[in-house]
Amino acid sequence: EEEKQFRNIFRQIAGDDMEINAEELRNVLNNVVKKHKDLKTEGFELESCRSMIALMDTDGSGKINFDEFRHLWDKIKSWQKIFKHYDTDHSGTINSYEMRNAVNDAGFRLNNQLYDIITMRYADKNMNIDFDSFICCFVRLDAMFRAFHAFDKDGDGIIKLNVLEWLQLTMYA
Numbered sequence: 735e736e737e738k739q740f741r742n743i744f745r746q747i748a749g750d751d752m753e754i755n756a757e758e759l760r761n762v763l764n765n766v767v768k769k770h771k772d773l774k775t776e777g778f779e780l781e782s783c784r785s786m787i788a789l790m791d792t793d794g795s796g797k798i799n800f801d802e803f804r805h806l807w808d809k810i811k812s813w814q815k816i817f818k819h820y821d822t823d824h825s826g827t828i829n830s831y832e833m834r835n836a837v838n839d840a841g842f843r844l845n846n847q848l849y850d851i852i853t854m855r856y857a858d859k860n861m862n863i864d865f866d867s868f869i870c871c872f873v874r875l876d877a878m879f880r881a882f883h884a885f886d887k888d889g890d891g892i893i894k895l896n897v898l899e900w901l902q903l904t905m906y907a
């Protein structure tokens with residue numbers, strides 16, 4: 735039943751082509767997020783949605799189909815719980831200290847330099863990360879780890895890419 739309901743929601747968002755583009759993704763994310771007073775955001779930007787589409791577009795169609803959307807939606811649902819859990823002062827944002835714990839709780843193993851990079855890239859001038867930035871960061875982290883493991887066939891933690899393969903990975907993200 736839940737599955738059928740979800741498929742209907744998807745159909746409404748995706749329209750005739752049964753794929754979700756960046757604008758459709760932006761509309762659904764902004765409609766849902768405004769129902770959550772504990773998730774501070776100025777709204778998901780189109781550019782962020784283009785990036786999330788690129789990161790989740792496993793079949794290279796340029797848009798996200800039902801499966802790709804369901805994967806994204808399940809991730810966002812679990813990551814919004816983590817966001818709320820670590821927003822200990824209920825500011826609706828995550829500070830750089832809370833971010834470290836949130837990243838760890840989501841299962842990403844990083845190093846100190848990467849925590850600083852994430853804060854530099856996603857935090858505002860007060861070192862706080864709002865919800866849309868948080869989600870964009872996690873979608874990118876998740877996709878980049880997955881891309882690396884897809885290339886790391888023998889699992890030795892080393893991948894070998896030529897420059898065009900590297901550009902294919904980094905330019906569509």
Ligand SMILES: O=C(O)[C@@H](S)Cc1ccc(I)cc1
Pocket residue numbers: 763764766767770810811814
């Ligand atoms: O589905 C919902 O409204 C809650 S449970 C989870 C959620 C919250 C925010 C977003 I954007 C997407 C999903």
Ligand SMILES: [Ca+2]
Pocket residue numbers: 790791792793794795796797798799802
């Ligand atoms: Ca796709």
